[in-house]
Structures are given as C-alpha cells and as structure tokens.
Amino acid sequence: MLELRPNCENCNKPLPPAATDARICSYECTFCADCVERVLLDVCPNCGGGFAPRPIRPATDRKGGNFLGKDPASTTVRHRPLDGAAHARFASALKSIPPALRASTPPGRCAGRGGPTRHPMSS
Numbered sequence: 001m002l003e004l005r006p007n008c009e010n011c012n013k014p015l016p017p018a019a020t021d022a023r024i025c026s027y028e029c030t031f032c033a034d035c036v037e038r039v040l041l042d043v044c045p046n047c048g049g050g051f052a053p054r055p056i057r058p059a060t061d062r063k064g065g066n067f068l069g070k071d072p073a074s075t076t077v078r079h080r081p082l083d084g085a086a087h088a089r090f091a092s093a094l095k096s097i098p099p100a101l102r103a104s105t106p107p108g109r110c111a112g113r114g115g116p117t118r119h120p121m122s123s
C-alpha cells in the first residue's frame with residue numbers, strides 16, 4: 001500500500017493525502033509537482049525513473065473500510081534536499097529519455113529503502 005508520505009523530499013512542502021500536486025516514482029520517492037518539473041526534470045534522484053501523480057486515498061469509508069481512517073498517511077518526514085549540480089549531471093543523461101524507455105537501462109534502486117513494497121493484492 002502507498003505510504004502517502006507527508007512532504008516533498010526536496011523542498012519540504014507539505015503534501016497531505018488530498019494534495020493534487022504530489023508526485024511519486026515507482027519506489028514512492030515523493031516530491032511536489034514544482035520540484036519534479038523544475039528541479040528533478042522528471043528524473044527521480046534516487047532511482048532514475050519518472051514520476052506520476054499520486055492517487056488520493058478517500059477520507060471517507062465508502063467501501064469495505066478502505067479509507068484514511070483505517071489506513072492513515074505516513075507521518076515519517078523524509079527531507080533530503082537535492083544537490084542541484086549533482087542532479088543536473090545525473091539527469092542530463094536521462095531527462096531526454098521518456099521514463100518508459102529508461103527501463104532498458106540497468107535498473108537503479110532508491111537510496112534508503114529496501115526495494116519495492118509488495119502490492120497487497122498481488123498475493
């Protein structure tokens with residue numbers, strides 16, 4: 001399940017569960033739309049993948065108890081501002097490649113995480 005991290009890892013902007021400008025990579029590295037566009041250049045600094053808008057988890061129990069009341073957003077703040085120059089170097093090789101085509105380059109891993117979380121529905 002998505003952690004719904006509470007803030008942008010780069011600029012520390014609050015990204016509550018209903019934020020429409022939250023962006024995540026496939027490892028759930030979480031940034032605001034501004035940082036993804038202007039600073040990250042749609043290149044995740046931790047894994048090199050692209051970003052997608054984070055889905056919004058309902059705050060109301062409309063079906064089966066699947067809502068924020070039972071599965072609240074993470075409160076663990078990750079604030080690791082980018083080294084702009086270093087990221088520009090890292091992104092320069094990747095930003096011109098659409099994220100779907102970056103898959104053919106050797107896969108990266110997010111720093112600070114053990115890897116992808118298993119999807120709860122896939123078992």
Ligand SMILES: [Zn+2]
Binds near residue numbers: 008010013034
């Ligand atoms: Zn940001």
Ligand SMILES: [Zn+2]
Binds near residue numbers: 046
């Ligand atoms: Zn990532």
